[in-house]
Amino acid sequence: MAVNYKKELEAAAKSMIIVHDPEVLMKMIVRMVVYKVRVTHATMLMPNSDKDAYMLTISRGSLSSKVPIGLARMDKDEPLIRLFRDNKNKLVSKNGVVAYGEAKKILKKEKLDNRLRDILKETLHQMDILETVVCIPSYFRNELMSVLLLGRKKNCRKFVQEEINFFVALASNVAMALKNAQLFKELEGELNKRQQLFIRTTIALAVAIEAKDRHTHGHTTRVTNLSVEIAKKIMKNNNLPNDIKFLERLHIASLLHDIGKIGIPEHILNKENTLTKEEKAKIMEHPLIGATILHPISELKECILGVKYHHERYDGAGYPEGLRGDKIPLIASIISVADSFDTMTTYRPYRSILSKEEAKKEIERQSGKQFNPGVTAAFIQLYEEGKI
Amino acid sequence: MAVNYKKELEAAAKSMIIVHDPEVLMKMIVRMVVYKVRVTHATMLMPNSDKDAYMLTISRGSLSSKVPIGLARMDKDEPLIRLFRDNKNKLVSKNGVVAYGEAKKILKKEKLDNRLRDILKETLHQMDILETVVCIPSYFRNELMSVLLLGRKKNCRKFVQEEINFFVALASNVAMALKNAQLFKELEGELNKRQQLFIRTTIALAVAIEAKDRHTHGHTTRVTNLSVEIAKKIMKNNNLPNDIKFLERLHIASLLHDIGKIGIPEHILNKENTLTKEEKAKIMEHPLIGATILHPISELKECILGVKYHHERYDGAGYPEGLRGDKIPLIASIISVADSFDTMTTYRPYRSILSKEEAKKEIERQSGKQFNPGVTAAFIQLYEEGKI
Numbered sequence: 001m002a003v004n005y006k007k008e009l010e011a012a013a014k015s016m017i018i019v020h021d022p023e024v025l026m027k028m029i030v031r032m033v034v035y036k037v038r039v040t041h042a043t044m045l046m047p048n049s050d051k052d053a054y055m056l057t058i059s060r061g062s063l064s065s066k067v068p069i070g071l072a073r074m075d076k077d078e079p080l081i082r083l084f085r086d087n088k089n090k091l092v093s094k095n096g097v098v099a100y101g102e103a104k105k106i107l108k109k110e111k112l113d114n115r116l117r118d119i120l121k122e123t124l125h126q127m128d129i130l131e132t133v134v135c136i137p138s139y140f141r142n143e144l145m146s147v148l149l150l151g152r153k154k155n156c157r158k159f160v161q162e163e164i165n166f167f168v169a170l171a172s173n174v175a176m177a178l179k180n181a182q183l184f185k186e187l188e189g190e191l192n193k194r195q196q197l198f199i200r201t202t203i204a205l206a207v208a209i210e211a212k213d214r215h216t217h218g219h220t221t222r223v224t225n226l227s228v229e230i231a232k233k234i235m236k237n238n239n240l241p242n243d244i245k246f247l248e249r250l251h252i253a254s255l256l257h258d259i260g261k262i263g264i265p266e267h268i269l270n271k272e273n274t275l276t277k278e279e280k281a282k283i284m285e286h287p288l289i290g291a292t293i294l295h296p297i298s299e300l301k302e303c304i305l306g307v308k309y310h311h312e313r314y315d316g317a318g319y320p321e322g323l324r325g326d327k328i329p330l331i332a333s334i335i336s337v338a339d340s341f342d343t344m345t346t347y348r349p350y351r352s353i354l355s356k357e358e359a360k361k362e363i364e365r366q367s368g369k370q371f372n373p374g375v376t377a378a379f380i381q382l383y384e385e386g387k388i
Numbered sequence: 389m390a391v392n393y394k395k396e397l398e399a400a401a402k403s404m405i406i407v408h409d410p411e412v413l414m415k416m417i418v419r420m421v422v423y424k425v426r427v428t429h430a431t432m433l434m435p436n437s438d439k440d441a442y443m444l445t446i447s448r449g450s451l452s453s454k455v456p457i458g459l460a461r462m463d464k465d466e467p468l469i470r471l472f473r474d475n476k477n478k479l480v481s482k483n484g485v486v487a488y489g490e491a492k493k494i495l496k497k498e499k500l501d502n503r504l505r506d507i508l509k510e511t512l513h514q515m516d517i518l519e520t521v522v523c524i525p526s527y528f529r530n531e532l533m534s535v536l537l538l539g540r541k542k543n544c545r546k547f548v549q550e551e552i553n554f555f556v557a558l559a560s561n562v563a564m565a566l567k568n569a570q571l572f573k574e575l576e577g578e579l580n581k582r583q584q585l586f587i588r589t590t591i592a593l594a595v596a597i598e599a600k601d602r603h604t605h606g607h608t609t610r611v612t613n614l615s616v617e618i619a620k621k622i623m624k625n626n627n628l629p630n631d632i633k634f635l636e637r638l639h640i641a642s643l644l645h646d647i648g649k650i651g652i653p654e655h656i657l658n659k660e661n662t663l664t665k666e667e668k669a670k671i672m673e674h675p676l677i678g679a680t681i682l683h684p685i686s687e688l689k690e691c692i693l694g695v696k697y698h699h700e701r702y703d704g705a706g707y708p709e710g711l712r713g714d715k716i717p718l719i720a721s722i723i724s725v726a727d728s729f730d731t732m733t734t735y736r737p738y739r740s741i742l743s744k745e746e747a748k749k750e751i752e753r754q755s756g757k758q759f760n761p762g763v764t765a766a767f768i769q770l771y772e773e774g775k776i
């Protein structure tokens with residue numbers, strides 16, 4: 001059955017443009033070429049990120065004729081690469097494609113520039129090793145983006161002009177798609193960097209604020225880690241995949257859960273004796289103060305719920321609003337367990353320190369009273385798996 | 389001279405892929421079509437962001453035959469749009485292009501589906517109004533991305549098949565480029581959102597920390613605004629364009645310049661009487677404490693310089709390191725002037741409040757002593773322009 005190359009090309013181009021991972025892109029193209037043109041193998045050479053070498057990213061086709069895996073890298077100064085990088089291939093054919101047979105013929109010409117003869121000879125040698133009968137380069141502007149190496153056709157016939165034209169058009173699309181994927185990758189890298197910056201700055205400031213309370217060293221980090229572990233366990237218990245968005249929000253909310261302590265006078269935070277009723281009331285303001293500080297940041301709406309309600313109790317006896325049961329946002333119920341466990345197991349002036357085992361038992365006892373039973377269950381599981 | 393459509397197409401496609409602003413993209417395409425194919429006008433219909441209407445984004449060509457500007461919007465239920473959105477155009481021609489003459493012929497057929505006849509009639513009427521002889525839709529998957537409307541050729545001849553083929557291939561590329569631009573725009577939007585989140589969270593935390601010092605309400609915001617204005621003025625004075633990166637860093641650094649006060653005991657920060665030598669020494673630690681808090685955040689390296697050195701003096705008599713003259717990073721020299729001005733003009737327990745005019749004179753007097761003269765000059769200019 002004849003292949004409708006024009007149709008194939010259009011379909012490929014449309015898929016390519018929305019694939020932003022160069023590796024996936026290459027796999028797609030190589031697979032398509034092997035499948036449609038029925039060659040023994042197809043291999044793609046692509047520059048590595050340093051652009052000092054070209055990697056044989058993919059090799060596909062019938063096993064016996066696959067390019068050896070060991071040959072995974074070609075230095076940018078290898079003849080085959082140089083031929084294309086220096087645009088010498090344009091001297092071999094108008095469309096830039098280097099076919100083994102044609103190149104052999106050119107070598108036989110007497111009047112051939114010596115440097116072209118050398119590089120062409122060496123390239124043919126490399127094509128021999130790679131069992132390659134045709135090389136199709138792709139350029140973006142003048143930058144060599146890739147070289148597609150093809151083995152012979154399975155029916156042993158020569159490539160026809162229509163096929164070569166298809167490869168050339170494909171190469172042009174590949175160049176664009178690769179450039180596009182590069183640009184996307186850069187933008188995504190930038191996105192990632194900014195997210196990191198946000199998280200790190202939040203951590204730095206949260207830790208600085210935490211330092212005002214001399215009893216809570218490391219508390220924020222421990223609560224954050226434990227909260228995230230509990231959340232993952234809950235998702236697993238419910239046969240759900242990790243909800244990345246929720247985990248991100250929980251991460252931020254845990255980092256910021258005690259941010260409101262910035263509004264509590266130091267002498268209360270650091271008091272070694274029993275607190276007076278008024279002082280206790282003042283400390284109990286910290287979830288609301290935290291929520292107020294973060295209120296202007298609309299993107300943190302969900303996180304603020306965690307900050308505001310992490311001292312609510314499942315039985316409704318908590319603060320600031322006395323919310324009950326499932327009315328308490330899950331994000332806050334999770335932080336509540338993690339926060340309580342860490343508080344119980346670290347030194348506080350107003351009560352004695354508990355062992356992990358004692359604290360776990362206390363949390364178990366409070367399941368359905370102070371704590372959400374689902375969250376408690378996940379916590380207990382983690383504990384019993386030795387992960388806390 | 390004959391146009392090499394294949395070459396034009398390739399060149400256009402390569403440019404398109406790296407243009408990520410749909411508006412610019414459309415301008416490029418329309419300009420290219422008018423220039424290469426020599427039509428009286430070319431117009432692009434593109435969905436608006438709500439996708440409830442198509443906008444006549446661009447109209448180009450000889451003035452007399454340009455599409456009237458008033459006709460800037462077509463509802464998504466207009467016949468011309470519906471014809472293409474519902475893929476009814478495929479019933480008119482195999483490649484989806486609707487040409488005026490061909491469509492007229494089809495209308496004359498007796499055996500024509502009534503709904504197709506109606507929509508085609510109405511479409512031709514709209515093409516009349518828009519002086520359009522051919523419509524070329526472009527699709528990404530099944531989504532209508534755009535319709536290119538072309539006026540007649542300037543030489544009044546009919547479009548030939550080669551031209552139509554070119555339009556169809558171009559439309560396919562346009563669809564991809566538009567989809568790609570959309571994806572980029574989304575990613576850029578996300579990037580922008582995260583940057584906003586970072587800035588807003590930093591502001592919220594900085595303001596919360598500032599609130600510990602009861603004398604400095606609003607100080608951070610005022611210093612930040614003034615710093616940025618001074619920086620812009622300096623750039624203008626040096627005939628430089630706004631250095632966005634520097635302004636961003638200065639913005640963050642100003643927001644965080646007093647972050648180290650979190651490490652100073654409240655009773656010192658809020659003391660109404662004269663500070664003891666030890667208390668003064670403690671307060672003078674705040675730039676270093678701030679730098680230490682932010683130290684783990686490598687992305688803030690340049691900002692940290694502003695935090696660390698905003699109490700250095702041009703004559704070398706400042707702290708923490710006694711840096712002198714241009715050894716003091718510019719970012720810190722700018723914050724220094726803005727910070728001093730705001731401190732002088734707002735209430736502090738340890739000295740009397742100055743009027744803006746008095747504070748300005750003091751800064752002028754301290755030029756070359758406490759302050760960098762270049763920064764002082766920019767500040768004075770702003771003051772004299774009534775901008776402070």
